[in-house]
Amino acid sequence: MVNGSAVPLVDRLHTASTDLARTVERHLSDITGVSSSVNGFAAVDPDIALQRAQFLDAVPVDRRGRLHGLVLPVKDLMPVSGLPCSYGSVTRTEIPVDTDPWAAQLLREGVVIPGKTQTSEMGMTAYCEPVGMPAVANPLWPGRTPGGSSGGAAAAVALGLVDVAHASDGGGSIRVPAASTGTVGVKPPHDSTGGSPTTQGFITRSVADAAFVFGVRPVHRRLRVGVLVEPLHGDGSVSPEMVSTVFSVADRLSDLGHRVREVSRPYGERPFAAFADVLASRSIHIPGPASDIIEWLRERGAALPEARRAEAVADFDAVPGTILSAWDIDVLLTPTLAHDPPEIGHFSRLEPPEDFAEQTRWTPWATLFNMTGGAAVNVPVAVAGRPPVGVHLGSVRATFGELLGVASQVHP
CATH class of the missing domain: 3.90.1300.10 (Amidase signature (AS) domain)
Known part of the structure; x- marks a missing residue:
């Protein structure tokens, strides 16, 4: 298990980009070498990932995105074209045609998406027990929850399978699993007006890696x-x-x-009573059969x-x-x-x-x-x-x- 690195992510990416296909193959081997309940993934598609690596290898150096070659899984609440999206329940599984705009921006910046990481159903709980799929194991605390809803992302980063994983946060869903697995979880600032609690972020192995992937320079002053x-x-x-x-x-x-x-x-x-009622009000729009908590x-x-x-x-x-x-x-x-x-x-x-x-x-x-x-x-x-x-x-x-x-x- 790897929870940090002395080598900055930008330098690791530069090294990886010299033979991106081999780097992606190594990540895929690590991910598929352990069971789905351990690696935190809901779905992995080696063909899509390797095709993406080959495409990126052909991009001229002066046209490469800021995150060129970063292997970065997306949480299983966000649609990515061609990859199954289950929203934390096998009963909800679909193969999206379109990619969510947030993930599409990551692709424009040069990431490789190897698959989707596990979440609780519709991301609605602080633990990660997707319906009809194995509960995600905690690499730091065997037998205990890795937290949620971004538990799969946290497990994948804690195991060192990836350096960065996409996550989302509507009530602690990035920070809770990060705390449970010894990783760094960042919820960026967002516009919460109108009762809007949710935003997108990342789980990483260090604050320096988080700053890099967000494109934000840490500022040091007395606070x-x-x-x-x-x-x-x-x-x-x-x-x-x-x-x-x-x-x-x-x-x-x-x-x-x-x-x-x-x-x-x-x-x-x-x-907090207001937060709970806002959450319940938003749950009305969740369709279909659901788990007891939903x-x-x-x-x-x-x-x-x-x-x-x-x-x-x-x-x-x-x-x-x-x-x-x-x-x-x-x-x-x-x-x-x-x-x-x-x-x-x-x-x-x-x-x-x-x-x-x-x-x-x-x-x-x-x-x-x-x-x-x-x-x-x-x-x-x-x-x-x-x-x-x-x-x-x-x-x-x-x-x-x-x-x-x-x-x-x-x-x-």
Whole structure:
């Protein structure tokens, strides 16, 4: 398992581009050399990947894209022409004719897409147990969930099968699996107005790799860092390992010149109630037979009066202003998870209302930045005698580059 590299991604790409077909063959051999429950892939197509490599090899050097030759799987929620898209359930499998515009932009920049990585059904849970397919194994914690919904992407990167994997995040779905697998997960800034929690991002092996693939230069300056270890959402508790790791990171940042202080919860229960109702309202549009948790969300959403749906969006959209008024800080530092990943099946064995509540207890901070739209990142921190602990940095006033700058001081 490889969770980092001293060689910058741009240099690794330059080396790989001298014989791209062989590089892609090596990636494919690594991916197909382990079972689908381990490698995190929902589908792999060697023919498409090798044809793509041959095409890219023929592109003149002066016309190559910025990410030329990067082997980068796409999460199985995003259509890519010719590759099966199952949306986390075998009952939903289709072969798309068209490629999603976001993935199409990656192709224009020169990536090779070898296949699709596993997700929970419709990306709706913080664990990764796709319907009718094997639950994804956690390379860091055998027998435990790798987190979700981008669990397949996180597993593939944690195993070193790829350097970068596409992921998406509507409530922590990039950062939660990154924390569960000892990888770096970045949710970029996005426009969250109108109750829009979801954006696209990446899971990588280092902050430097994330900065490169996003095309953002880390900026280093003194920042005001707020520290919060109390859960923002849910009624759970936080393990001592998570708390002590956050405070050790806070001390490190203080030593580096950042102004660090503890902050308090900025609001009560209303904002997360709004997030939950927005999520349920959006679930109404999910078609066809579904897993129990999605069926419960659809029914809950359908039962909401129109006035409550509008109120929930208004409460959701009010969160950025609330945060700016409450916290005179640039970055918020918290744990990413309240405790270590539980065993596979822990959540899905519960009745849907308790399943949802238990996921919230496990991931009580990440959702804030889906409501504010601020950039946020999970970085793994080495802890003696156990796997690394994920800490979470979220932008309150810092730019994306400034956030990646401080994140790189925690994890290169």
